[in-house]
Amino acid sequence: MAEVILNKVNKKFGKVHVTKDVDLHIDKGDFVVFVGPSGCGKSTLLRLIAGLEDITSGELMIDGRVCNDLPPPDRGIGMVFQSYALYPHMTVYENMAFGLQLAKTESKTVEEKVLGVAKALQLEPLLERKPKALSGGQRQRVAIGRAIVREPKVFLFDEPLSNLDASLRVQMRMEIARLHERLGATMIYVTHDQVEAMTLATKIVVLDAGRVEQVGSPLELYNHPANTFVAGFIGSPKMNFLTADIVETGEVTTRVQIHRGQEIDVSANTLSANVGDPCVVGVRPEHIRFGEKDAIQEGGVELSVVEQLGNECLMYFNTPQSNEPVVIRVEGQTGIKAGDKRCIEFPADYCHLFNRDGKAFKRSVVGETSTSMVTELVAESISKQ
Numbered sequence: 001m002a003e004v005i006l007n008k009v010n011k012k013f014g015k016v017h018v019t020k021d022v023d024l025h026i027d028k029g030d031f032v033v034f035v036g037p038s039g040c041g042k043s044t045l046l047r048l049i050a051g052l053e054d055i056t057s058g059e060l061m062i063d064g065r066v067c068n069d070l071p072p073p074d075r076g077i078g079m080v081f082q083s084y085a086l087y088p089h090m091t092v093y094e095n096m097a098f099g100l101q102l103a104k105t106e107s108k109t110v111e112e113k114v115l116g117v118a119k120a121l122q123l124e125p126l127l128e129r130k131p132k133a134l135s136g137g138q139r140q141r142v143a144i145g146r147a148i149v150r151e152p153k154v155f156l157f158d159e160p161l162s163n164l165d166a167s168l169r170v171q172m173r174m175e176i177a178r179l180h181e182r183l184g185a186t187m188i189y190v191t192h193d194q195v196e197a198m199t200l201a202t203k204i205v206v207l208d209a210g211r212v213e214q215v216g217s218p219l220e221l222y223n224h225p226a227n228t229f230v231a232g233f234i235g236s237p238k239m240n241f242l243t244a245d246i247v248e249t250g251e252v253t254t255r256v257q258i259h260r261g262q263e264i265d266v267s268a269n270t271l272s273a274n275v276g277d278p279c280v281v282g283v284r285p286e287h288i289r290f291g292e293k294d295a296i297q298e299g300g301v302e303l304s305v306v307e308q309l310g311n312e313c314l315m316y317f318n319t320p321q322s323n324e325p326v327v328i329r330v331e332g333q334t335g336i337k338a339g340d341k342r343c344i345e346f347p348a349d350y351c352h353l354f355n356r357d358g359k360a361f362k363r364s365v366v367g368e369t370s371t372s373m374v375t376e377l378v379a380e381s382i383s384k385q
Helices: 042-050 092-102 107-120 136-148 166-183 194-200 218-223 228-233 371-384
Strands: 004-013 016-026 031-035 057-062 077-080 154-158 186-190 203-208 211-216 240-248 254-258 263-266 278-283 301-308 312-317 326-331 352-354
Touching: 004 042, 016 042, 016 211, 031 042, 031 194, 042 057, 042 077, 042 154, 042 186, 077 136, 092 107, 092 136, 107 136, 136 166, 166 194, 194 218, 203 218, 203 228, 211 218, 211 228, 228 240, 228 278, 228 352, 240 326, 254 278
Parallel strands: 031 186, 031 203, 077 154, 154 186
Antiparallel strands: 004 016, 004 057, 203 211, 240 254, 240 278, 254 263, 278 352, 301 312, 312 326
């Protein structure tokens, strides 16, 4: 295990500034996931840690040692690539042993390490096969095994599951989580899939345009996003946003008026703001309720599309404010159809509030009502119609 520290790390490709003043402290044993949209610089940042790209400015430390100028083999890292990068002419055993053999490790030690890792990853029956005779999930396990046998201080994963189908991704996600628990190793993982980030990470780093927007645990980012970018990126479907104005500031409760809509209360501290300031109200699809009084317009809003997924339902309601529909997610199934009108409410404890620049006001109360309770409210509302 080793800690990884990045201090004001920058990377430029000519005039293109890809990674911008990244400050990051990854503790020993952390499972850190880099997430962000395509082109945000997450893979570049991983390659800088691995030594596959040179750092333009700043300092990288691994296990207390400055590594800016160290070649990849001397950094104590093991990397698993998106493309597996297995040697097609070698067997599974030879692929896993190759790095140790290059390091002139004794044959007996090589055999012990490879067989031990193969047993842990359930690769023993496959040791004599070549990569073309393996499934995608098996190839990925071989790539992970090849990294483990070298006993690196830090594991780096560059979107390792993106080439797998949905069921294999779930299986491999569980295997990687168990691997981290068993080894207790420091792991850095790049993905664009927020489900992987939320389920695997002890710490998530959200990147946008080469900058770190927020660092925190999965639930911290979900419950307390620092800005509208993080709020919209973490969570699926993404958070609903509606423009509003502050009507009454407060330490615990703030009253706002949604544009062309109603006045609602939000559990947020806005003592730093002024009455009349523009703001943005955010509420996640799973936290919206059906009620008697609509938060957007009198008489309710019209359902435009309903997606029945069996275990859950996504409903898209037209809003007068914009072309962006308000999305509601509930567990189970619904009898509501496109064209129906319903009154929807934004519970104060579940709302997020952001200033005109997109920065979040501190939430004074965080709701903990389960999705099943929301479903019960929906069912009760339908029965009254």
